[in-house]
Amino acid sequence: MVGIKDIAKAAGVSISTVSNVLNGKKNVGEDTKERILQLCKEMSYYPNTIGKTLKSGTSDTILFNFSDFDRSFYLRIIKGISDYVNDNDFDLIICTEKSCEKYMRSNLTSGAIILDAKMKDNVLNGIASERYPIVTLDRITDNPYIKSIVVNNYDPMYEMVQQLVDNGYRRFGFLGGPEHTADNQERYKAFSDVLENNNIVFQRKNYFSGDYREKSGYSAAKIIMLGEELPEILVCANDNMAIGAMKAFRENGIKIPEDIAITGFDNCDLAEAMELTTVAIPNYERGFLAARYLIENVKGRRNVEPFRISAKVKWRNSVLVSKIK
Template sequence: MLDVAREAGVSVATVSAFINNTARVSPGTTGRIETAIRRVGYQRNAVARSLKLGKTHTIGLTVPHITNPFFTEVVAVITQAFDRAGYAVMLFCTDENLSNQDEQIRLLLDRMVDGLIVARVGDDEAFGNIVRTAKVPIVLIDRLCDGIDLDAVVLDNKAAVFEAIEYLARLGHKRIGYITGETDIATMRERDAGYRAALAARGIAFDPLLVRRGDFHEKDGYSAAMQLMTLPDRPTAIFSANNPMVVGAMKAIRDLGLRCPEDVSVICFDDFPFADVFQPQMTTVRQPVEAIGEQAVAMLLDRINGNAPTDPRRLTLRGRLMIRSSCVAVPAASSEPQSQSA
């Protein structure tokens, strides 16, 4: 900085004010400083500046699956919003692993991030302990943390699944297969509740044989659909709790020589970019991705800048059923028990 000051013919304090934007510098002086910076090859020491200001202008972000189109889109919205606000984002993918999550969050805190946005994994005491001792603000997205009050932006999962299952019931489906995740994830418990509530509202008995659980990957959807569609009394419709699993389910339906929607109607949770070019076009539950990402960023920046209320805030958004061609009314004959296809 001293070399820049000498080259520009100004004081070190003036150069510091220009670089750190702590005081107004005249246009003429600004031009001389910028020219001097280029000539001497000055590079600002971001680490030293962070230590001095107590901020790194870096945010930590963790998601369970970066390959899941929902999280891919949320990450894009969040990083773009922070970029506009002058922050960099450090992204980690936990792959639904508790140990990965806890290690990654500790690493982000060690890197002195100014805040965290977390789509957390499961119910974990270690995560709770980390959150309670963290000295930076944290905003949850997609999944809440039982027993810990944090700012959060989530979806009304129960209502979203209720609407989807109720739609299938209106089409005459009574045997509705349900491919979902494990119950240690709060969103899955909420979606389970929506599934059961919709069945009850339509007077349809809950059948545990129609429920298959997996780890949200394509292979889990394939295995689940194989099991469901080879039942002696197979479902006439399937609801998948996320889009990677629905891809696996559609492959299983194809490999069994069945057709969607002629032999089985299908809905999946989370819209995805190619849902409307799928064959058939996939009926989905669309989450408001932009609102989730942008509201989470706004909440975290409020906390960082000291503009947030004392009590944690929870924003619960609504999903939207995107009706396309993967669902049709069930034929009258399908209300009778079915035999396995030859």
């Protein structure tokens, strides 16, 4: 593994000269500086800045914490975060679940973006401070050092289900994610409010539980097919589960949308290819905004008012086109 001593030896200079160049000091001649930087590139030497960070007690690095590699929308969020971070000369650390807590210290990272239902509120409240701001993408908390950027789940789900009712659908099934999550609660609340407001009875036996992964949607569809009668339409709390259900139905000769219609939520990468009606969340922009607000708070321009992101319904052929305006 190449170290600073190797660079100094190759350049024919002292270790302190290499250190001065890497730390941006101006007491080294331009030719020597260019030679050292070129050698660093050729020898794949990347300076370790952690020691410097520990000494100064500050960091130009932000942390993104998430919990599920199986959901493609995370990649769009990460791209948005990464673009803003890079444009503003910050670094990015990505980690999952409990491993992130040890990095949530002001001498290692400047602040954190959280999208992990397993990260408890009491942990975040214990860490967030003026020196360590946090942005959450999955909840709203009452903390003066935590900014919340959350999706408006209710309105687009209400709009979609009301349109389905207006165009003749009456026998509904609902495939939900983990019931403790805010996203699932808001999406189901909008769904049930539409049915109640239109005097449509929804029986709890037609509520099926999943975990937001494709496999759980596939399993739920298998259970649905055991019943005497299929719902006219299965409203799913996210796209992955909807896609899993679609695969199971089609494997068993059940036509979509003729035998059963399906909707999702997220507009993941496969949604368009599967012709899935869904709600499109601007996830790249979601990540970009999270990074922007976090870095602004790191720099002392405090803004912790909750921000709700709007989302739009995307009508596709997983519902009967003749029934949709």
